[in-house]
Amino acid sequence: xxxxxxxxxxxxxxxxxxxxxxxxxxxxxxxxxxxxxxxxxxxxxxxxxxxxxxxxxxxxxxxxxxxxxxxxxxxxxxxxxxxxxxxxxxxxxxxxxxxxxxxxxxxxxxxxxxxxxxxxxxxxxxxxxxxxxxxxxx
Amino acid sequence: xxxxxxxxxxxxxxxxxxxxxxxxxxxxxxxxxxxxxxxxxxxxxxxxxxxxxxxxxxxxxxxxxxxxxxxxxxxxxxxxxxxxxxxxxxxxxxxxxxxxxxxxxxxxxxxxxxxxxxxxxxxxxxxxxxxxxxxxxxxxxxxxxxxxxxxxxxxxxxxxxxxxxxxxxxxxxxxxxxxxxxxxxxxxxxxxxxxxxxxxxxxxxxxxxxxxxxxxxxxxxxxxxxxxxxxxxxxxxxxxxxxxxxxxxxxxxxxxxxxxxxxxxxxxxxxxxxxxxxxxxxxxxxxxxxxxxxxxxxxxxxxxxxxxxx
Numbered sequence: 001x002x003x004x005x006x007x008x009x010x011x012x013x014x015x016x017x018x019x020x021x022x023x024x025x026x027x028x029x030x031x032x033x034x035x036x037x038x039x040x041x042x043x044x045x046x047x048x049x050x051x052x053x054x055x056x057x058x059x060x061x062x063x064x065x066x067x068x069x070x071x072x073x074x075x076x077x078x079x080x081x082x083x084x085x086x087x088x089x090x091x092x093x094x095x096x097x098x099x100x101x102x103x104x105x106x107x108x109x110x111x112x113x114x115x116x117x118x119x120x121x122x123x124x125x126x127x128x129x130x131x132x133x134x135x136x137x138x
Numbered sequence: 139x140x141x142x143x144x145x146x147x148x149x150x151x152x153x154x155x156x157x158x159x160x161x162x163x164x165x166x167x168x169x170x171x172x173x174x175x176x177x178x179x180x181x182x183x184x185x186x187x188x189x190x191x192x193x194x195x196x197x198x199x200x201x202x203x204x205x206x207x208x209x210x211x212x213x214x215x216x217x218x219x220x221x222x223x224x225x226x227x228x229x230x231x232x233x234x235x236x237x238x239x240x241x242x243x244x245x246x247x248x249x250x251x252x253x254x255x256x257x258x259x260x261x262x263x264x265x266x267x268x269x270x271x272x273x274x275x276x277x278x279x280x281x282x283x284x285x286x287x288x289x290x291x292x293x294x295x296x297x298x299x300x301x302x303x304x305x306x307x308x309x310x311x312x313x314x315x316x317x318x319x320x321x322x323x324x325x326x327x328x329x330x331x332x333x334x335x336x337x338x339x340x341x342x343x344x345x346x347x348x349x350x351x352x353x354x355x356x357x358x359x360x361x362x363x364x365x366x367x368x369x370x371x372x373x374x375x376x377x378x379x380x381x382x383x384x385x386x387x388x389x390x391x392x393x394x395x396x397x398x399x400x401x402x403x404x405x406x407x408x409x410x411x412x413x414x415x416x417x418x419x420x421x422x423x424x425x426x427x428x429x430x431x432x433x434x435x436x437x438x439x440x441x442x443x444x445x446x447x448x
Contacts, residue, residue: 004190005194007189007190007193008194010180011186011187035174035176038171038176040167040171041176041177041179041180043180043186043187047352048347048348048351048352048356049351049352049355051198051357051359052355052358052363054195076198078195078196078197078198078360079196080194080196
């Protein structure tokens with residue numbers, strides 16, 4: 001594990017892509033940044049522009065409209081980028097898997113590095129998932 | 139010649155001001171975290187961010203717009219920030235440059251980072267960056283006059299001296315300018331100018347994260363963004379040092395005075411951070427009228443008081 005990889009692991013900036021979500025996962029993601037969980041102590045920040053991001057968090061079911069936008073966002077991101085699928089809808093499609101507008105879970109659209117299941121996953125589960133992702137390295 | 143290069147690259151220049159500015163950036167983030175009852179990032183966090191952006195991430199060039207100007211703008215901003223840091227920190231560390239009129243040069247050098255941000259944002263061809271760039275232009279037009287009046291007030295107060303070293307010596311021989319009424323007024327105007335120059339929260343419309351998603355820096359990634367971060371760290375050291383030199387009597391290096399001297403910079407940064415954490419972002423129109431009317435009135439009032447010797 002070199003110096004580069006160490007700096008990368010210590011400073012993950014997160015861009016949040018919400019698909020056709022029921023907003024429950026969004027709220028749990030925001031919970032991770034509040035005083036109780038405070039992800040900034042690990043150097044994790046929420047950024048507004050995909051050009052600054054190191055991690056792309058995707059939650060919600062991906063429908064046909066979201067699909068194009070997700071691919072566009074993924075192509076705009078500076079590599080290396082890690083993709084995390086959050087929630088049952090992001091990982092598998094969940095409740096919406098049989099819907100006619102459903103366009104496949106996230107890993108059918110872009111390559112995914114980590115899955116965090118749950119409906120919604122607890123903030124602790126999200127933190128545990130990100131820690132596992134960080135430990136796995138690239 | 140060798141000493142000039144040493145000044146620029148190592149001691150008050152790139153290396154020193156980068157490291158000290160990074161530590162101040164950590165201090166700023168830690169205080170912000172404590173104000174919000176969070177734990178905050180580790181000490182080396184700004185350096186992790188910088189090296190990650192510099193070494194790991196890919197730099198993406200804009201398809202529309204001008205890639206060369208887009209890449210040169212961060213280099214210009216770092217150069218301007220380092221030059222101003224050298225000119226401010228040399229007199230502060232009691233090294234005389236023998237350069238009369240350097241306070242005017244510092245005034246112009248301090249605008250280089252803002253202007254290169256504008257150039258870079260307009261060269262990126264992104265509409266949100268253009269909005270940010272135009273906001274930064276309006277902000278510069280509003281605060282520069284106030285900042286010039288503050289500098290003019292200091293020059294008048296020191297009896298027409300235009301180099302920072304003799305301004306510091308005059309203060310150390312008598313008393314710091316902040317001890318007088320006009321000094322306090324200049325300090326208030328100067329603090330708000332610093333806030334606008336560094337684009338931190340009451341005046342962060344150029345990079346408003348919520349509405350135009352980092353605005354002027356939206357297209358920057360990788361090494362180019364790392365240089366912008368570096369110039370922000372350096373400005374976070376240079377601007378409070380300028381206030382410490384102009385109004386608070388600079389640094390003194392004998393006995394217990396060292397502690398008070400070094401503490402001046404974190405205290406000013408603490409003040410900036412507290413203002414940032416207790417205020418919302420204001421609209422660009424409000425910022426223009428705030429500087430053009432109220433802060434200019436304050437600075438002009440201070441200059442009038444200086445004429446009466448207060």
